[in-house]
Amino acid sequence: MRIPQPRSLMGQMLLAVAIALLLVQGLSSFLIYKAQREAYETGMINVAAFRLIVDTRGPGAFSRHNHSPDRSAIGNPPPRAFPLEISNQSPIEQNEQRDAHAEQRLRDVLADQNFPQSEIVIVHRAVAKDPVARNSALRRAARHKLGADAISGMMESHVLVVGVRPLNQQDWLIARVRSPRAVNILLMPLVLQTLLIYAVLVGAVALILRRITRPLAALTRRVERFAATPDAEGQIVPSGPDDMHRLIVAHNAMEARIAAMLDEKNVMLGAIGHDLKTPLAALRVRIESVEDETERARMAATIEDIVRTLDDILSLARVGRPADPRERTELSALVASVVEEYEDMGEPVELGDTKRIVLELRPTWLRRALRNLISNALRYGQTARVSLAREGPSAVVLIEDDGPGIPAGQIEDMMNPFTRGDPSRNSATGGAGLGLALARAIADQHGGALTLANRLSATGEIEGLTARLEIPV
Known part of the structure; x- marks a missing residue:
């Protein structure tokens, strides 16, 4: 399963920074946790060693061995929580796992205090599973009149069970030290610290990225608007970092230059059209x-033919920068009126199913596109069927004919300027090959699309051509 990634520049940069911070902070937290856990376990081992050394209830072998423990090495002991136990059996039970690392550390501490060489066993055990610890906890609960929840919490806590047996003795001296799980003591503060640092750093990075990407987002919207309507009005004010500021200034200059060239082109085309039509x-x-x-x-x-071709060329040149504004129009009525024009001329054009759709468009240009498509259908297919439907966010006009269709490899080429299905340029089959190119340019002008597709029969034979004109609602 592929994890979805943000598509915006800010999202991707923020994700990269967040992952890097998470890895670094996670590694740092792990090292801190490991160091604190080592210190915590060292403290528990020192407490156990202190109790084993100074307790006067140990076996005779222990009492006969006179020594004074170095308190600076093992620390000051906390109040006793559990009594020491003398047993002739090892404290380890079946299926319990010994803490070899803690045993070695205790062995080193005892050796530093001149303690007799001994066999050492250390296990971690829940209070509820240790009879001595459980009874002590129950007595404490009864003495302080604790409730059931408090007793349950005490039973779920852990003790460090330390058993020491000198090599020349039979009895074990067993000490118990209250040992809440290090993960419960150390992990939660580290998690909270990590989340706090993570939130602060990611928030700061997000603010910086927002300052950088906000002018970029504004520039993107401006480019999209200029692509739809090449007009130098409404240019954005340069802002943001120096690099972004220079980019916006350069883009504004480029827009002004393009708009000026388009104005010159329109003036030139108008002059050419006037000079030729006269x-x-x-x-x-x-x-x-x-x-x-x-x-x-x-x-x-x-x-x-010359006049019609000249009109098509001028229209195709001007369609990218229309002068007339968009108007709120009922598309179904516009389609019906175009079909009626052909019906009044006695042409075999049929209006199929339509749906009332109101949207903003340029009626004059869209009429031109519909006329070109219907005329193309009549020219090559002798009939035309027009329908209107809404598919998702788009209004779709379909123009179908019963002609020979277009070879699959030539469909895209047919919508290029000066490309015709009949290369002979017979006057009975059309003009200069600008009708489909102009219709597609008008669809692009409205943010839509024009597609052509052959209509196939059940046997795979071409039954006609379908022109699909999509206009966003």
């Missing part, structure tokens, strides 16, 4: 003097 209009007048009616009709058709 002589074309003069030609329309002059061909009226041609006596041959057939020749006059051919010349007029040629002029109309």
